[in-house]
Amino acid sequence: MSRRAPTLEDVAREAGVSRATVSRVVNGVRNVDPQIQDVVRRAIARTGYAPNRAARALVTRRAETVALVVCGAGDASDTPQDTFAARVFADPFFGRVVGGVVGFLRPRSLHPVLMFAETADDREEVLTYLRQGRADGALVVSAHADDPLPALLADARLPAVLFARPSRPVPLSYVDLAHRDGGRLAAQHLLARGRTRPATICGPLDVPASQERLAGFRDTLARHGHAFVPVAEGGFTLDSGAAAMSDLLARYPDLDGVFAANDLMAQGACQVLRDRGRRVPEDVAVVGFDDSSVAVTCRPQLTTVRQPVEEMAAAMAAVLDEHVRGARTEPTSVVFDPELVIRDSA
Amino acid sequence: MSRRAPTLEDVAREAGVSRATVSRVVNGVRNVDPQIQDVVRRAIARTGYAPNRAARALVTRRAETVALVVCGAGDASDTPQDTFAARVFADPFFGRVVGGVVGFLRPRSLHPVLMFAETADDREEVLTYLRQGRADGALVVSAHADDPLPALLADARLPAVLFARPSRPVPLSYVDLAHRDGGRLAAQHLLARGRTRPATICGPLDVPASQERLAGFRDTLARHGHAFVPVAEGGFTLDSGAAAMSDLLARYPDLDGVFAANDLMAQGACQVLRDRGRRVPEDVAVVGFDDSSVAVTCRPQLTTVRQPVEEMAAAMAAVLDEHVRGARTEPTSVVFDPELVIRDSA
């Protein structure tokens, strides 16, 4: 096949200097005569030299790689057609996370390693991967707030940053959204639209984010005289949103406003409402959450609470970078503010 | 911080054997007394040893990593809100690719590095990444068939496998679909449903896959007496599908069947049809392509030509693995058959 790749040694010989001098030029260390720099650079170009990263990593103890870990429930079993990874990306949310992370990493010539962790074995593998020094740290996005991975990472003293605050305290940095404020924005908007019988499709209640969104929504309505608010729990999927909407309609046929805890469920709700002959927003106003791509794809387009996922993901990467470089040692939290995006559904 | 990680040496001392013996146990090489194996394994557990991959990679010249590269147009400029990566994952297609790739890699304890290549610099970086030995090969998914990356990879003799046949021949393996057969299936189904004035929303015509789907559709209709078939070109996005549908309706108001070259465009078409008061499938039957998640999300659910993306992606990974291991040296092609999935839209 192709012969051995050129090494520092080869370049040094070609340029007539020592290995160390070439290394200095490659790594941009000063104390090298500009003329010699030029000679070396030409030699590098001529030989087509690319520094071997394994060798560099061996001595610097840095992989210059981060792991992007998506943790899941591991409840459903995989088939070739329907893998965990595919299910994850069915929610446009993760695409945005990847986009944000890459947005931060790419200018630094870094690239994430994608890992999916459903089972205990998978989680162990993530730990091993980091311990082997194949990645310098992990960005962790969990479907459930009580995922055991964060605690494992913290125990192993491996650098990691979480998306969303874990349900039980863990000494790791995290990036989150002020979910309660998001719920408040939704409530205020429905009230401003003159809705008098609002209801909500909340997310899984074992997820703190769902609880907070619900709490913010309820509290705000309570402050305006709505002591009781109908609630149906969904699972952040289209189908669960549709089911929850059916449930709400059956119990409270006269409702005129719905806040769904994410856009996918809002879309499901819209479909059910339309099937039952309710016009959106005239008969029932619908507010979503996330401002994901389905908010625009959906008909009518969704009024929704925007979560700046890309910025949040980028912040995650930035904080991890600080941890890895040792510029930050204590865990921090970065909390972003939600924003109401008004479209057609409310 | 944490003290030095344990090395082979440490384990060897702990177990009272030599470094080489521990290495043998770790790598599962035979010729080691079972009793000693046990001693070593216990020592590994006690020390919490994890082999340093950089060191191993240095000598084996294997990174045990593959790059998953997504090539894009690089036409639109990125904003923090709307990155290339986010745009890529807006199409559920890529989620399925990732799912398929991971499905193959995970049982082998491998994990893909995600790379996005829009600009010439990005492509150069992919090459450098591979040349540095950070990944053993690349799985390339291009938005456009004339992307220059495959040729660059082939020239550099770097192991790579493509998703879809490139528009100009390149000595690389690829995995593809019998797109022409897919177009045929769509045409046959519309005919079977008694449609007499079929039209099509094709994909970008610089993409061979689009051409083939269109050709298969047209040829089959021609064989049944339809000499002329109205065509509007789309860009595989929801909006472009909607625009193409409007266009077709304006030109051929009496059409009663539409074949869209992917599900996203089919969804856009359905929305426009509904807005114009046409019932789907009663007035206009719609057939999509891909069988992606939107096929099920869409109302009505889409009848569509299934592309087994997960299996195709897994096959890509499998072929790359053979190339990397040296089990295969000549480029091959693996072509999958499409399958009609009948739901509600036609």
Add this chain to the structure above:
DNA sequence: TCCCGGGAGTAGAGCGCTCTCCCGGGACGG
């Protein structure tokens, strides 16, 4: 004239692993 400081470059010791080569000893055949 000598010495000393510092910039430019070299020599070489590892980083942690794999793998070839070698050695000792037990089984076996002549």
Add this chain to the structure above:
DNA sequence: CCGTCCCGGGAGAGCGCTCTACTCCCGGGA
């Protein structure tokens, strides 16, 4: 009984890089 083979295990040479010494040389001050 000795030579041969094989098998379990050890010693040690790298893999390609970084980085800490150290050397060399030149200029300036005493």
